[in-house]
Amino acid sequence: xxxxxxxxxxxxxxxxxxxxxxxxxxxxxxxxxxxxxxxxxxxxxxxxxxxxxxxxxxxxxxxxxxxxxxxxxxxxxxxxxxxxxxxxxxxxxxxxxxxxxxxxxxxxxxxxxxxxxxxxxxxxxxxxxxxxxxxxxxxxxxxxxxxxxxxxxxxxxxxxxxxxxxxxxxxxxxxxxxxxxxxxxxxxxxxxxxxxxxxxxxxxxxxxxxxxxxxxxxxxxxxxxxxxxxxxxxxxxxxxxxxxxxxxxxxxxxxxxxxxxxxxxxxxxxxxxxxxxxxxxxxxxxxxxxxxxxxxxxxxxxxxxxxxxxxxxxxxxxxxxxxxxxxxx
Amino acid sequence: xxxxxxxxxxxxxxxxxxxxxxxxxxxxxxxxxxxxxxxxxxxxxxxxxxxxxxxxxxxxxxxxxxxxxxxxxxxxxxxxxxxxxxxxxxxxxxxxxxxxxxxxxxxxxxxxxxxxxxxxxxxxxxxxxxxxxxxxxxxxxxxxxxxxxxxxxxxxxxxxxxxxxxxxxxxxxxxxxxxxxxxxxxxxxxxxxxxxxxxxxxxxxxxxxxxxxxxxxxxxxxxxxxxxxxxxxxxxxxxxxxxxxxxxxxxxxxxxxxxxxxxxxxxxxxxxxxxxxxxxxxxxxxxxxxx
Numbered sequence: 001x002x003x004x005x006x007x008x009x010x011x012x013x014x015x016x017x018x019x020x021x022x023x024x025x026x027x028x029x030x031x032x033x034x035x036x037x038x039x040x041x042x043x044x045x046x047x048x049x050x051x052x053x054x055x056x057x058x059x060x061x062x063x064x065x066x067x068x069x070x071x072x073x074x075x076x077x078x079x080x081x082x083x084x085x086x087x088x089x090x091x092x093x094x095x096x097x098x099x100x101x102x103x104x105x106x107x108x109x110x111x112x113x114x115x116x117x118x119x120x121x122x123x124x125x126x127x128x129x130x131x132x133x134x135x136x137x138x139x140x141x142x143x144x145x146x147x148x149x150x151x152x153x154x155x156x157x158x159x160x161x162x163x164x165x166x167x168x169x170x171x172x173x174x175x176x177x178x179x180x181x182x183x184x185x186x187x188x189x190x191x192x193x194x195x196x197x198x199x200x201x202x203x204x205x206x207x208x209x210x211x212x213x214x215x216x217x218x219x220x221x222x223x224x225x226x227x228x229x230x231x232x233x234x235x236x237x238x239x240x241x242x243x244x245x246x247x248x249x250x251x252x253x254x255x256x257x258x259x260x261x262x263x264x265x266x267x268x269x270x271x272x273x274x275x276x277x278x279x280x281x282x283x284x285x286x287x288x289x290x291x292x293x294x295x296x297x298x299x300x301x302x303x304x305x306x307x308x309x310x311x312x313x314x315x316x317x318x319x320x321x322x323x324x325x326x327x328x329x
Numbered sequence: 330x331x332x333x334x335x336x337x338x339x340x341x342x343x344x345x346x347x348x349x350x351x352x353x354x355x356x357x358x359x360x361x362x363x364x365x366x367x368x369x370x371x372x373x374x375x376x377x378x379x380x381x382x383x384x385x386x387x388x389x390x391x392x393x394x395x396x397x398x399x400x401x402x403x404x405x406x407x408x409x410x411x412x413x414x415x416x417x418x419x420x421x422x423x424x425x426x427x428x429x430x431x432x433x434x435x436x437x438x439x440x441x442x443x444x445x446x447x448x449x450x451x452x453x454x455x456x457x458x459x460x461x462x463x464x465x466x467x468x469x470x471x472x473x474x475x476x477x478x479x480x481x482x483x484x485x486x487x488x489x490x491x492x493x494x495x496x497x498x499x500x501x502x503x504x505x506x507x508x509x510x511x512x513x514x515x516x517x518x519x520x521x522x523x524x525x526x527x528x529x530x531x532x533x534x535x536x537x538x539x540x541x542x543x544x545x546x547x548x549x550x551x552x553x554x555x556x557x558x559x560x561x562x563x564x565x566x567x568x569x570x571x572x573x574x575x576x577x578x579x580x581x582x583x584x585x586x587x588x589x590x591x592x593x594x595x596x597x598x599x600x601x602x603x604x605x606x607x608x609x610x611x612x613x614x615x616x617x618x619x620x
Binding site for chain 2: 178
């Protein structure tokens, strides 16, 4: 059973009709090609219409789509020779963040990715992609390993946020994230971070300090979930779509704000309609940015990463002070 | 029977409230005793009976922590703007204007350089009264500039934190301040310089997951709420009871997450002592570790 979002319904209904027609023509030996052709044209038209006018909230829903490819789905399509590395050497192996050495176009990389589950059992194991402190500490351990090996780091981010639990607080999740933010500025290898689905606040940023930060077309990256924002600022869950709009969290909004450097296009209808095509588009983007970053020296990479984040923020300064009284002629 | 008939109404004379001039006396949040406000002010806003720590204004903090007339504020004119035009025009600017009026501050942090017992330091102080000391572009930029100043002039850095987290009205621009401030602190640490955090009530979320936990020393005031996720969110997500004293300074020190709780009366003395122990780091930069 495919998972169908409310706004996708009309599309799926049309596709169903095509399927029924085909079935009908097969069983009754009637030629309905013309009808099918007309319907398919309409499907293409509807899809184009639908996806060129998505609201921020619809994009959030696509980013959270149950069938959306997860970081490991991209990894398995893009990399070879993946060797997973486990644990933070202190407490546990967090299943919400996975990683290890792999090869991309035959060249070694360090892959680090959030992990969501496809079923309840998997989701219990990885807490729906919400990492504990151990996940961030494992990620940092792998990044330092990559730094030592002189291997570029690719972080694929798809998390609702860090896991809000008693254990996480007792083992200092805030410190784990903060240390990652600080230490990622010290890395002397190229770091590319891609938000592939949900970019959930500090939990996403904890593996998100890159020389390049990319976002896939139907992903979002936000300081708070639209639901959380609606609850706090509007005190009304029905304000969620409005909150999603206001927070400026879509790929195009974030490009305009320079929060992300590039948008990775997705196949029409979203990555979940064609994971192979989506992975191919992501591979092309990674290839391009990696080639640019490989030209920089280790020191240049650090400086570039610092400067990239240093200029983020908007405020006013040195406002011209108005004369006390307006001059009169 | 008439004997048991309920009266339709009773006249209750309310007890005459004693006229207390507003603001002269306050009922302590910690021990419910009535305290004379002047007593509280003289006692660094700490209840003389139970030791409950009340919030201090930035001016009061400065008076306590730096030598008289030594503090030189920097970047005082940085002002927040409604860069996202959040939820329609005027919403965020109105909140800013209201809190600017209430606190006399431009935003939630004041930064500068001063002296403590004659020794130089870079100091930032946050004020929770200004929009819950949330971190937007201005707070992030000021912390970053202060850190860069401390690195350039080889000064120890001290930040008195309080925060409800990132400022939602600035969306992702506010989240990026976590990375920006941490980047500046990486350089300060790489230069071998000391950074001390003093966590006050409450220090949470985005500030907690960036510059508030990156100090060489993490000090806290008694009873301060300190944590990453909100207790309500944790309770909802995990569907379990929270342990007693969860996310208090005492809980954190018990779990080995922060270094020391300091009563406000001792804060200046202990801060000066700590900075003294670090004095060796301020002189010539030792052979930088991979600068």
